[in-house]
Every structure is written in structure tokens, then in C-alpha cells.
Amino acid sequence: MRFRVAVGNDHYRVEVKEPGMIVVNGRPYHVDLNKDSLLVNNRSYEISSLEEENGLPTLISVNQELYRLEIEEAEKLAVRRKIERLEEKEEGTIISPMSGQIISVEASEGERVNKDEVILILEAMKMESEVFSPKEGRIKEIRVAKGDMVNTGDVLAIIE
Amino acid sequence: MRFRVAVGNDHYRVEVKEPGMIVVNGRPYHVDLNKDSLLVNNRSYEISSLEEENGLPTLISVNQELYRLEIEEAEKLAVRRKIERLEEKEEGTIISPMSGQIISVEASEGERVNKDEVILILEAMKMESEVFSPKEGRIKEIRVAKGDMVNTGDVLAIIE
């Protein structure tokens, strides 16, 4: 099975020949993966997959250091690129950066806002976090009110 | 819901009135069970259920001390006693010792069998258990066939 992997600006061509043999950029490695333990040519690493998307790991820890990967199955490359372009368009969605309570709403629907203008203030664990507008535009919708509890990833507002 | 419980030689009559209220031998207790933490009239215990049978715990640890319990639902007591008495009489009744699948029937109706002769083989979680004839006699009836799923207490066969 072949993959293409990007880590920051670095790119890798990878082929998993069998569970015990992997080729990275043409170089073969003996590997032995046992739950959270990985041996690569007998070097021992503690690994963990922290995030996945469609069965493809996106955040890996190696000896507690984090790596953000973009893995693509070589066959499916073309399809993915199209989806990415679609996602980029909807950059006006403001998503909650953490779980917490809305302690203040600083803007209202219909209002015009600048990039980096404060829209809401969130509180969690005795700390306040301001949530900014990602771009200049008009607030189409604010989905929360003061006092609401929100979870990470909840849509808070939409800028158009 | 009412229960009778035996711990060694001690017997208890218990009624769970609601999840937060229990009556043991006529005395009420406020309880709050949260995973492995139990508060009884505000006293805090670390508890764990180590073994269960038909949803009835049989081995409990309280602050790391072990207790072996026999719990019976009170409503079913009468019925059970009847069955037990029946069983005593009909010592030729073969009851399933566990939930599982019949993977083989080793005897057939009308056949004469000796005490401890294998009648059936049951399987659960990769473990096979042989089911023996409790006495010498003739197989009057076999109520299950290969492949059947059975529950604990089901009558499997009758020897006369």
C-alpha cells in the first residue's frame, strides 16, 4: 500500500510492503508495531495516534513529541484536492476554540466587523479567551448567547 | 426492587427503593453510586464488581477487601424455590451451567448412559465445557440441538 505524506514542508513517499517492512523515500526499514510501541530497525519509540480523519492519522506523537501529518493514499490524491478547495471557501465560520461558557457577546447579527475584531468572550478554568473574527465582513449569524456552555468545535458565529 | 443476599452465614433482606435510597434489614440508607465510588450516608467507599452471574454481582471489593455474595431477586425467590424443589426431585434434569452455544450433542434420545458420561458440549468465549449425565439412566429427552444458543438455567436434557 502506497502513501504520500506531508509534514510541514517535507514530503515523503511511503510504501508499506508488509506489516514488518516499510519503504520511505526508497529506503527500507524493519518495523514492529505493537500497540503504542514501535521498533524501527530496533530503535524503540513510544507512539500514539491522537487524531484521525477517515482512518488516516493526522496527529502522531513520537516519544511525546507531536507531529501533524497529511497522509494520502496515493490512489486518492486527486479527489482530496478538490474537497480541500471547497473547505477553504467557508473560512467565515467561527468555531469554539475550547469548551467553556460564553461570558459576553461583543457584536450583534448584521453588524460589520473587521478582521481580528472581538466577537465573543469565552471563559474556562478561570481564564478568559477572546474570540476574533477571522476576516472582514458582516455577521450573518450568532448562534450563542451570554451564559451558554459550548464545546470545542461548536459553531459560534458565521461571518459572510 | 427486592433482593435477598447471603454473605457467608449472614443473610440480608434488601430493597432498592430508588437509585439513591436502599433499605437493608429494615434500615434505610442514602446511597450515591458513581462508577467505582459509593457514598452510603455520606461515607465514601471505593468499590468494584469483580464477578457477575446473570447481572447479579457475585464478587465485590470494598476498599480493596473482597466479599463473595449470593444475591437473589426476591420476586423470583418463590419461583426459584419451586424449580429447586423440582430439580431435587428430578435429579435427572440437565440444566445449562452457562450461556453459550451447543457445539455438539454426544448422545441421543432413548440411549442408556452412565453417570458422568458426556451428553453435550457447550462453548462460550473460546472455552468448551462438557455437560455430564448426573446419574445412570435412559435419556428421555434432549431439548437442544447442535448450534442452539442457550442461557444459564435452561433445561438441556432429561435422564430417567
Place this chain on the structure above:
Amino acid sequence: MFKKILIANRGEIAVRIIRACRELGIQTVAVYSSVDRASLYVKLAHEAYFLGGPQPKESYLNMRKIIEIAKSSGAQAVHPGYGFLAENPKFVKLCEKNRIKFVGPDSRTMERVGNKLLARKIVEEAGVPIIPGSKEPIKSNKEARDLARRLGLPIIIKAAYGGGGRGLRRVNRLKELPSLLKVARLEARVSFDDPALYIEKYIRNPRHIEVQILADEHNNMIHLGERDCTIQRRYQKLLEETPSPVVDEKLRNRLGEAAVKVAKAVEYTNAGTVEFILDERKNFYFIEINARIQVEHSVTERVTGIDLVKAQIRLATGERLRFRQKDISLDGCAMECRINVEDPLNDFAPSPGTIRNLRFPGGLGVRVDSSIYSGYTIPLYYDTLIAKLTVWGKDREEVIRRMGAALNEFIIEGVKTTVPLHKAILCERDFQRGKISLSFIERHRLLKRLKVNNRASEKIAVITGCLLAYQNRKGTPLKREKKRENLWRRGFAESKWRRGLKKI
């Protein structure tokens, strides 16, 4: 000795107090808010009582309810831990009124040390140096400006009843003064219910040095050496050690004597800490008294061998101190790293969540104090400290190496923590040489180095990712569970990027 103590706190300090009580054979009464039912300290206590909603005002600050529970449960004393009601004179008074022993100084002393301006005055009269500044609360912008001119800029604005960095502002230019006074006053009112402010001269490259003291109710008082708490972020301590790499025997004695003098001046009893600022020329200035057990008490415990929480409880019974100053010797070095659920890469934003995978370090010289366990969900409502890693070594080099090894063993998955930041601190040459000041983290740009995608094991990450992808494609059942949680993390990372912070 008390038969039963109520612990008016939560988290790791509640666990710490329960351990001390267990050793002393004292029964413990825990109190909990609605989000703390599954907390470790509730499990470990003998009794546990529900307080109220998650907001501190409904629960851990609910004085009447706590007193009521203490009385109905038969607790003879209340241990306040740190934070919440630990330094609240009203609560101490309420305990006294209800004949429940408060484990700490009495209400008179608490009032005296709680008012920072009053404390400054008493300390100055006792002959211990204080930072030059105002003797009364600032009444007008003009008064502030005059004082600032006299002291020379920069100056620091502080809340009279403050703590934890709130109400604190540094003023570099005179024209900033009015607006910063306004902000600080607002913060002081919101945080401490009193807008009173005062002004102090700003000390360059200061170190934060504090001295642990123990005092019985019979006028005996000793100090247990200093702690260097200079590694901070946003005025919050992050790493503490004893002895301080810049304090020699002579300075230690002078600091200790000053601390005892301060404590005597306020008629202090029980365990407490006298905080000083040490300038570049090793002049020290009194800042404040912390009238409670401190988070970082563990380092002093290790080098003195004295169980400070047990000592607190014994002193509260009226017992005399078991040691004199000459019995105290300091053995080796100890260091504590505060493990907080905060994301150092994202401006220390709190990172509450569920602990998925947890491994504490162990072995020689390694102590862990924590209230978390695998599967525990850290609530949103309280502070971010979830574990304290305290390490001992014969000398500072051994401590640093051992702490590094211990941090490398530490696994906490499911939340973001300060563990990587601590590793970065330990690797810093200047830290290893003991050359630190309050601005160490900013000055060394440590946060910038905490990058995701360190090149070192990048290829291993690639191999791991592809092997897991391969396994997933070939269909291993294990993976399915993980997906749900991962969405949560994805959202988090994404929002960072959206906020314009660097992409992680």
C-alpha cells in the same frame, strides 16, 4: 489530636491533606461540587458531602454550607488547602465563632496579612526592607503621578488585596499611568471585591524567593529555608526549587531571620510563607505573606524531611514545634514542576478534557502528587493544576537530569499540558546555570521552540502514520473507538489556525 477534619478544598491539595490525615489516623470529610463527584479526593476521603453547583460561589466558597457540614459531620477542624477560602478572614472568623479549629493562623493575623498595605507597614516597622512605594491606597491620579516621579519609572501598580497576578500592571511611561490605573482598579474590584491599589518601584531582573516558616501557638517559630519560584508565566509560578542557586548559607540565614521577624511582627501561627523579591545585587525586599500551605511546599518537605501538612495539623491542635532552628538541615536539592492543563503553544489557554492515557513517572527521587486518573474528566471551573512532579537529587545537576528523565516518562493524553514547556526550560543553558529572572520564559523565547513537528523524529512519525493507516485499511477493529474523541481535538487545532496563531 483531632478525630475528624473537613477539607474545604478539591483536587490535588485535597488528596495531599487526606494522605496526611490517614497517616495521623484522622478521619476526613470531603466536600464536592456537582462536577467533582468523580474526583479522586472524594473517593479517598472517609466521608463526602455535596456542596452545590460548579461555580465556586455555589460550592467551595459557600462558607455557611461548609460550616454546616463541618458541624453536622462532627469535624473538629477545617483544613482550607490553598485558594478558595484559605486566606479569607471572614471564613476564619466564622470557624472561630462555631468553635471549629481553622488549620492556619487566627482571624486577626489573617486580616493583618491580607491587607497588603497594612502588612507592608508592619513589616517596615519591624525593620525588614520593603520595595519603595506608597504607604496608603492611591487616592488620585495626581498622587500616583507624583509618587511615580519620585520613585522613578518603571513602577508597578498592585491591588491592595491582590494575588495571582491580577490587578497587577507595570507602568513604563507616565502617560500610560491613568489608563493602567483604571484597568487595574477594575480588575481589583472584580477579583478581590476591593478597588484599593498601591504603587511600588519596579525591580529589574528580579528573582522571586520565598521562605517557609512554621510557628506554634507558644511563640516558637522556625524557618525551613528558601524556595526559588522565579520561573513564572504571567505572574503564575511554574517551576520551583530549593535551595535557590543564588542563595548561599549567609544569605539564607539573613532571609530566614527576616522571614521570622516578619512572621513575629504579625503574630503568625501555623505554616506560612514570606515572599521576597531579590534584585541583581542580592538585596531582598519583602512582598507579602502567604498565610496557607503553598502549592510548592513539596520541595521543602523533601530537603527538610518534614511533612508540612502533618505539621500544620499538629500545630493547629496547639502542639509545640517538634524542632528548633538548629535541628533543621537541608539535604540535597528538590525541584517541582507544575503540570497544568494549559496549552503553552496557545497562550496558555486552559485545556480541560478527559484523560485518556496516563502514566506517571516513578523511581528514585520522584514524587507525584495528583488528583487525576485515567478516564477522569477535568472540569472547566477550577484552576488548571492537575499534577505536581517533585524530584530530589544530591545536587542541582542531578535534580535537572532526573527531572528531565521523569518528564520524558510522563504520559498524559487527552489534554494539553505544560510538560513540553518544562522540558524546554530544563534544556536551557541559562536555566542549568541558574541564571534566571521573572521574564525567563519570554526572554528565552521558549514558547517559540515548542513547535509541533520537531525534525528529530519526523520520519518515525511518518512511518507510524502509514503503518496505522495500513492497519486501518486492512481493518483492525481497535481503531474505531478513537475517532469520536479525535473530532474534538481537530476542532481545537483548527480554531487556533483560524485565530491567526501559527498553525500547529
Place this chain on the structure above:
Amino acid sequence: MFKKILIANRGEIAVRIIRACRELGIQTVAVYSSVDRASLYVKLAHEAYFLGGPQPKESYLNMRKIIEIAKSSGAQAVHPGYGFLAENPKFVKLCEKNRIKFVGPDSRTMERVGNKLLARKIVEEAGVPIIPGSKEPIKSNKEARDLARRLGLPIIIKAAYGGGGRGLRRVNRLKELPSLLKVARLEARVSFDDPALYIEKYIRNPRHIEVQILADEHNNMIHLGERDCTIQRRYQKLLEETPSPVVDEKLRNRLGEAAVKVAKAVEYTNAGTVEFILDERKNFYFIEINARIQVEHSVTERVTGIDLVKAQIRLATGERLRFRQKDISLDGCAMECRINVEDPLNDFAPSPGTIRNLRFPGGLGVRVDSSIYSGYTIPLYYDTLIAKLTVWGKDREEVIRRMGAALNEFIIEGVKTTVPLHKAILCERDFQRGKISLSFIERHRLLKRLKVNNRASEKIAVITGCLLAYQNRKGTPLKREKKRENLWRRGFAESKWRRGLKKI
């Protein structure tokens, strides 16, 4: 300093050695058998190599393979831990031949101390008391009988190359002698590959006291005080402490001097232990030298502050001792409980299995050394030690109370352990008073007290059971997962019963 060390061992001692190497900046090479791939030490090491099948002969005793891996991986030294090849002169020789430094004494010393009769002879010549007995291996039953008559009964039969209680027999009556000699000889042959036996006088109510020594390769040698290892079951240590409650300063010096004399007589280098028997009148007799790190080294580490494994590695590089005898002082008391997967209620039968729920104790003075983690399956093939709990206190009373509190916090589910036995030991008045001997556990019938269904919390167990039954009937989704496991256990229990085993 070495750049890379191979650890020819597994389990907790491999983890312990890795920690020392990490502090020293040394890379570690682990070796593992087929059942140890998921072990903690494999994860923590820098490199890991497969050795062979689960049987020790195929793996951890496979000298050639280990040497081969050391050479191919570039390891400059081998640390043998304890057990396996730790005291095997052949292996030491093989290391020497291959120019790999063996962390321990050289092969000549190893041979000398391995032959117990030879060691006895050397020690006696050095003027250190030994237990009266045979000077040569027993050649005939007649010789044994004559010797037994001369020494007076009871006597002890021992294997010349023995250890760990095997080949050991107590003879109370002369007529038992021939049959017991036969059994012991057989055991000695099977266990140590040499049937040679010797005979010693039996000492009544003895205590097992050992002295830790450190020796460099430049004739410097010091001792680090004693350990009292008297609490044993079947000649296996269970709980150790330092200082011994019966050893005073004067006796400590005499024991220490004797130990150093013994070690010098065999030209000992590196860390080692000299074992003595102490009789009721406080006469001591040399028993043997353990030419390796001991399981219980942690208690000595705590009171001396010396990292013994780091010291071993430094000494193996040829470094001189960093301390002289006068630099050594003992701070407080330390005690270790060995947590074994054994069922004390069932004649200490091994209890391998999968760890389902695990919580280590923590806090002040508590050290845990362990190789287990939640979800880890303990293999059947090796010894039962899975964790060491070492606790420090200012005095013995504090240690006992703190150890008790720590044991109460310790949760290990899925296997049976010695934790309940340790709790029972600590509760025993005679133990608290320090009145112990090698037969303490039998004499106090501790095993009989470890019953299931202790009355104390019986009602709580009943309440728990009924609440869970109620939840199950009402159908809580959480419970479903559990049921599956329980069926397995039920099937297991039941099938045992059907097979005529005792109902569990």
C-alpha cells in the same frame, strides 16, 4: 562514560537501569523474549532486540545471543540486573573475552563468591564469624551424621551454589538426615547444575541482616549501612527495611567493618551485598555475598541519597568512589514492600493475568518502581515481582503509618497480589515493635487472617451488590461491556467446579 549499555534483564529492574542510564545520558539496549514485547522496559529503552522464546534458556539465559546483540548494537557494557545471568561467572568471562564491560565484579571474584564453601573458607580466614558447619562438600551420609552430632541439632543442609531457598533443608532429627540429603541434592542438581551440599548449625529465631557495599577498582571500599530482610516467606524476602530496628550504631559499625573485610578478602569490586544471620544475642554470622544489585537496594538509596545503579555504572567505568566512609550518613528510615502477583490465600500460587485497573500510591516519601501498566499482561514464565513500594519516614513509626496509607491507596485489579499480606504485617503489634524473626509470617498465622468476607464492610458489599443488580435490571448502558468479561470468569469458575476442583 559508556555511550551505550545493554540490559540483560527484564521487568522492573530493567526499567530501574534504564532510568539510571537516562540520567547519565547513556543509550540503552533492551533484549526481550517473545512474551515481553509489550513490556514497559522495551518501550523505555532506546533500542530493543528480540532474544527468543519465553523460556529463560531461550532468551534471558542465552549468553551467546546476548553477547552477539551487545556487539552488533555497539554496547560497551552489559548490566545484568539481578537473577538470570547476574552472578554467572561464565557469562562474566564471556563478556571479558569480548571486551564488553560487565557491570559487576570480575569473573575471578564472581567464581570465588559463587562457590559458597570457598567463600566461607575465605571469610573465616579473614576473621569474620561464620555459622559453624562443614568446610568441604558433604561426601557421605556418615560424614553428615557425624557433623550433625558435633554441631547439635537442628542443622541446615544447603546447596554449595544455591540461593533463593532451593536446596535448603532443615533437619530436626538424625533419622531424617539421609532422606533430606537426597532431596536437597536433587534440588541442587536441578536448580544449580551442581549437587554439592554443605551443612550448617541451625540458628534459632534468626534475623536476616545484610550490608550494602560499594567498591571501586582502586581498592576503595565503603559500606552503606544494613538492611533488615527478616520478613520472608519460604526463604523469599517480602519486606525489607533500613535501619534494622535491632541494630544500633555500634553494631552497625561492626557489621559494616565485617562486610568490608569480607569484600576485601574476595577482592570485590562494584556494588554488592554481604549477608549475615543475626541471632537472639546479636551475634552475627556471615552467610554469603550477593554479587549484584539487590531487589531491595531502594531502601538504602533513600536513606543514603546515593543512586546505587548510577554508582554501579560509574564504578564499572573505572571511576573512583565519590564518597568516603565518613561522608555516609543515614537519614531516617526506609521500608520496601515487594508486590508480587501471588495469592497469599492459596499458598502463594502465582497469579499471572492482565492488569485491568491500576492505581499507584503517591505523595510525600512514596516511591514506586514497577514495570506494569493498565492493560499489561503478566507472562507466566518469570518471577512474580511486579512492583516495589518503597516508603521513607523520619522514624520507623512514620514509615509504618505512611506505608499503610500507601498500601491502602494501591489498586491492582485482575491479578492477586501480596498487598493484603503486607497490610496484615504492618498491623501486627510485634512487627510494629520490631520483634520479628524469619518465621514471623507463620508464627503470627497472618495467612489465616487474610480471609475473604472480612466483616468490617460486609453491609457495604451487600449494598453495592444490590445497587449494581438494580442498575443491571434497569439496564444501564455502561454495564453491558462488563457482562461479557464476567461470563468468561463465570464459565471459568464453573468449569473448574465441574472438573472437581474446589469451587472458587
